[in-house]
Amino acid sequence: MHPRPARRSNGSSDHPADPFRSDRPGDDRAPEHGDGDGFDPVPEARAIAATLATTLGPNGLDKLLIDRGGTALVTNTGATVLDALEIDSPIGRVVRDAVSTHGDRVGDGTTTTAVLIGALLAEAERLRERGVHPISIADGYATARRNAIERVRERSTPVGPGDDRVLQQVARTAVTGRWDETAADRFADLAVGAIRGVGFDAARLTVHAYPGGGLADAETLDGVLVDTDASSTAIDDEVARFPRRIDAPAIAAVDGGLSPRSGDVEATVSVDDAEGLTAIHEHGRRSRSRLVDAVCDAGTDVVVCQRAVDDAVRTSLARRGVLAIERARRDEFDAIARASGAQTVTEHRDLTPDALGAADAVRRRTIGGTPAVALTGLPNESHVSVVVRGGTDHVAEETRRIVDDCVVAIRHAVSGGIVPGGGAGFVDASRSVSARARGIDDRSALAVEAFADALEAVPRTLARNAASDPIDVLATLRARHDGGQAAAGIDRSGAVRDVEAAGVFDPAAVLTGCLATASETAIAVLRIDDALVAGGSGPDADCRRGPDADRGHGCSHDHGHGGGRGSDRDGSSGEHAGYPWALSH
Known part of the structure; x- marks a missing residue:
């Protein structure tokens, strides 16, 4: 058996601020057969x-x-x-x-x-x-x-799902030092209540952050919240006249967009006279009308789309009492479809009454100046949305990250002790x-x-x-x-x-x-003993094969042998110059 290495001391003046130097007494012998000046990661x-x-x-x-x-x-x-x-x-x-x-x-x-x-x-x-x-x-x-x-x-x-005291202590540990004591308690309460509301299934929990408030304004919503500002859903005059609340809506989930244009192929149409232009406009109007009819005839009250909704289509739907939500986040779209029981369709023509989902209510609301739509009372699957607030965008986002950390800690505590x-x-x-x-x-x-x-x-x-x-x-x-x-x-x-x-x-x-x-x-x-620059094909391949490979190959650009990208000799130039934005050797 080989002897255990001698304990080293981090009191040595050689490394006064090295956070990874051991505090155990030293062994300062010279290397028996070191690696010299080779690759050192x-x-x-x-x-x-x-x-x-x-x-x-x-x-x-x-x-x-x-x-x-x-x-x-x-x-x-x-x-x-x-x-x-x-x-x-x-x-x-x-x-x-x-x-x-x-x-x-x-x-x-x-x-x-x-x-x-x-x-x-x-x-x-x-x-x-x-x-x-x-x-x-x-x-x-x-x-x-x-x-x-x-x-x-x-x-x-082990920790049981019903052990509130320990779960809150775990959440507080995750948050301690990142906010004051009162806020830590609030974070812990929010996280424990939210994750318990979805049976400790983090896939059914979303956290939203909005500026213009404080932690005391945070709330937990039993349902799915869609940030319509982030999803680019325009609230025009027609939509603005919608009632703030729609009771017992029929919900459609379209995994695509609502537009008379089909496919992703761009086409150019040339017209020679005013009659041709009128015909094109008329064709577009009829296409939009058929699209709106298909959505409304299915009995839809709210349609949630993964992609964009044509402006004229959204306005026509609003006039007929249908609220269109476009560019919903993928996780929110999937959550709405699962929880409401809506069958996902790819085209508006596939919508039928049987494909629609349900909810107790859909409410339009404004949170810190940001428009949002809340779908509550979803019958097929429980979903919880946590809404946290902050004085600025940065504070709100940091608050969201803290809640996420609390939720992760609680979930791991229940599953693994x-x-x-x-x-x-x-x-x-x-x-x-x-x-x-x-x-x-x-x-x-x-x-x-x-x-x-x-x-x-x-x-x-x-x-x-x-x-x-x-x-x-x-x-x-x-x-x-x-x-x-x-x-x-x-x-x-x-x-x-x-x-x-x-x-x-x-x-x-x-x-x-x-x-x-x-x-x-x-x-x-x-297990890495060297760093090699891989060769390739193309006019600059010889430049990548080492400092001597450029002799006679006639490239016109600067090889930078005196100090590579982001690591100029004087440290003052290069694309990534500056610490800590560029860490290189």
Whole structure:
């Protein structure tokens, strides 16, 4: 059996602000057979992790995102930050795509995943400097990942759908630090009530954000809300004269548009005289009349379309008492069809009385100056729409993201149980992985122990963001966990306490998802030994084959050998110049 690596210290003056440097005593031996100046993906991955690390936890700070058009957005949601970053380096894009995929699949934990990836690659870099082969590191990381995930699952506590107190605590944990205490309670109540109203099926829940109000104006609607401003539905004079409420409407769902023009082929018609022009207008009028007749003859009161509705058709329908909603979002369109019982048709001529759905009422309303249509009392399937408000568009959108995070946390808690939060779950998993390393008798034991060290990057970052000394906090955490206090974690003040008693919980599924994505990404990066520019065909192919390939091939453009796109020597030019908008090496 190989000896466990010596513990390192992050008190070293070499790395005073590195959030991924371990706090364990050091091993400063020279590399046995290092990789020299070859391909090194670690700095690129660490740059992304460091960018997001300061947003982690209840004391995480916000990022001001500014796009090329000058639009500013303030957020501390890791997924939102990553989506906005312009990343030039290939490894940076690999890490970003992995974290984004995790966010799409799990719905939470993107920042934690990025922090873990940075820590795992930093630990791997130190092992490679000591002569450990990347394959041995990958094998050790795979073993450690399995052990850590099993430990989290063993420590998880089931939560019942009716346990309101715990579900609200889970939602509060997800929101703590992003708003004040009163708002956190309001978010938790909204999220718990909304997801319970749809039987914990997030597919039947939508969250809408509107400016011009506050969190106290948030409401939960039993039905589907369609933002007619976003869907480009014009409220002209005829539609404006509609009653604000239509009782017991018959609802048609057209998976297309309502226009006399058929197909997507553009055609040009030439006329030689006024009679020809009149004939064309008359043909269009008859086509529109037949279309309107088909919709009305089916007994339709409200028609919801996936594509555009011709202006003249919409006005004619309004005069005959039919409200047309165009360009409904796909999720809203599908929800309306399912919940109302309407059969989806692709053409207006396919509409029949049997294809229509029903609802108790359809109401036109204005929310913060934005027109909307609410369909309530849908008979076939329950659907809940949460309406949140904010003083500005940016605040309203951030409020929507917070509610989404609360809903995700609650759903995962019910399906997979919970573990103590505040970094306690990662410390507990680190102890379990470290114990596993002592039973391995090959060089992968070093990687398993390094994995255990990397897991402590999460509580270390939480402590640093809370302005506490991470060395002291981690020493206290280890001592508490060694003494059997598995619920010892870091509270919002940065102190170590029993987070379970404080009601701080994380969904187990989020932790296991973070562990799986981070380890798989780190292993994939570790197995890369070089970055090659792939050749192709065309006039510029020779330019892509290396700095000497242009000799004599006669291309006229600048190869940029002195510093590529977005990475000019002086850092002042290039398409993606500037940090953090361009992360490259």
